[in-house]
Amino acid sequence: MPQCSRLSRSALLVWVAGAAVAVLPTWELGREPLDREETIGASGDIYGLVCLFNGGTTLSPLAPLRRDLQAVMETTEGWAFPALVVLLGLLACLGRRDPGVIGRRVVGLLVLIAVIEPLASLSSYRRGCGEAISLFSAGWFREAAGGWGITQLCLVVAAVLVFAASRVMRSVTGDESEESQAGMVWRRPVAALVDYLIVVAVLSAVVGAAWPLIDVGFKVHMGAGLLERADAYVFRSSPRPAELAILAGLFLYSWVQHALWGRTLGKRLLGIRIIAARTGGRLGAGRTALRVLVFPLLAFVPDVGLWCLLVGGLWILLDQDGRVLYDRLLGAAVVRDRAKRAQPQT
Structure with a gap:
């Protein structure tokens, strides 16, 4: 386990910039008008009631997974977890963790959140519970691509910044069991x-x-x-x-x-x-x-x-x-x- 990591001022600034970019989606979410939130919440409640009282025989078996992933993504974005991931990664690198390993884990988490968020939201685009988008169909790929927006852009940019900063940081010892x-x-x-x-x-x-x-x-x-x-x-x-x-x-x-x-x-x-x-x-x-x-x-x-x-x-x-x-x-x-x-x- 490396005893410490050498961190230049430029690497520290890049890492902090990654945290600032990662928090932007949560910042924008908090600035949304209250009436829009109420409208979205009301439509979500209606959708949930329709689905709950529907027999469910024509729904995709992945519908529960989509709904639960959507709940996880809402918590992740609402509590600024991407920024927290970046900051905790920085603290780990300032301690005794290998910057390369930690950087890859932080980048992987940011990219995973960026990919899952639009996929989990596809259930919101359905016009009714019996019209689920078929997995891997042309419509599914079209909706998934169209779901990418400012949130995904911020997370990808933050991942790039973290990767660049972790490459600059060097461990004092090269033997790192975490590589395996x-x-x-x-x-x-x-x-x-x-x-x-x-x-x-x-x-x-x-x-x-x-x-x-x-x-x-x-x-x-x-x-x-x-x-x-x-x-x-x-x-x-x-x-x-x-x-x-x-x-x-x-x-x-x-x-x-x-x-x-x-x-x-x-x-x-x-x-x-x-x-x-x-x-x-x-x-x-x-x-x-x-x-x-x-x-x-x-x-x-x-x-x-x-x-x-x-x-x-x-x-x-x-x-x-x-x-x-x-x-x-x-x-x-x-x-x-x-x-x-x-x-x-x-």
């Missing part, structure tokens, strides 16, 4: 995406078919994401058995697999697992349950859940082992499944 971990950054979100799609598929195929036998008034609607279902029917109103069953199923899906094998189906596919950082063995049923309550279930808590998870995820930029905050607190680590020596991975 850099290729692991993408595995955790991809594994989480796979698990999400599996859960949605099971809810649609199994729960949706079985629950009407118990409650004839319940159907699994494909128009709403899991986050907004929990928000509307668990936390902001009297809890409904259907939504509580969804949360319980999600908890059991993650807890049982992690407790028994240290990995879910998504992690198995991506070749990673969760271990106890100190012993290298299983994390244990108790700590595994606490971890599942934090991720993914904390995301379902309105207003603060997503924010806390995003902040905890950014801890990888400051942690010397590249672990997220909740893994650090619980003594857990995510490692390559086939690694001869388990090393904490991001």
Whole structure:
């Protein structure tokens, strides 16, 4: 681990400029007229109600994913997370982290946010719940390209500035174990995406078919994401058995697999697992349950859940082992499944 990094004045100015550019989308969002926000909110509520009370048989299976990604992107932009990513990356480089590794991670996060935001917003362009844009169709590519605007431009420019600044900064020592971990950054979100799609598929195929036998008034609607279902029917109103069953199923899906094998189906596919950082063995049923309550279930808590998870995820930029905050607190680590020596991975 390098003991320090040499930072020139020009590199510092470029990095700070990257943070300033990254905060511009949030700044512009805060300056939007109040009446426009109310109009957008009202149309979104109408859309959500239509989708919730629609049978969902003609909707794209990716509709819940789009809705939930849209909620994540709204939190990301509203709380200026791109600028926070840049600033935390700068603090990490001023400390004992390798500038090259940190720079690549910051650039990757900025580009990922820039790409996902217009894709997640495609659901807003539909004229009705039964007219979802087909994935990878000509209309899908047209809408995705048309969704690029000032937000994406700012994030790309910030990524370029961060990359340039990180190239100027030099580590005192060249031996950096994080170089071998850099290729692991993408595995955790991809594994989480796979698990999400599996859960949605099971809810649609199994729960949706079985629950009407118990409650004839319940159907699994494909128009709403899991986050907004929990928000509307668990936390902001009297809890409904259907939504509580969804949360319980999600908890059991993650807890049982992690407790028994240290990995879910998504992690198995991506070749990673969760271990106890100190012993290298299983994390244990108790700590595994606490971890599942934090991720993914904390995301379902309105207003603060997503924010806390995003902040905890950014801890990888400051942690010397590249672990997220909740893994650090619980003594857990995510490692390559086939690694001869388990090393904490991001």
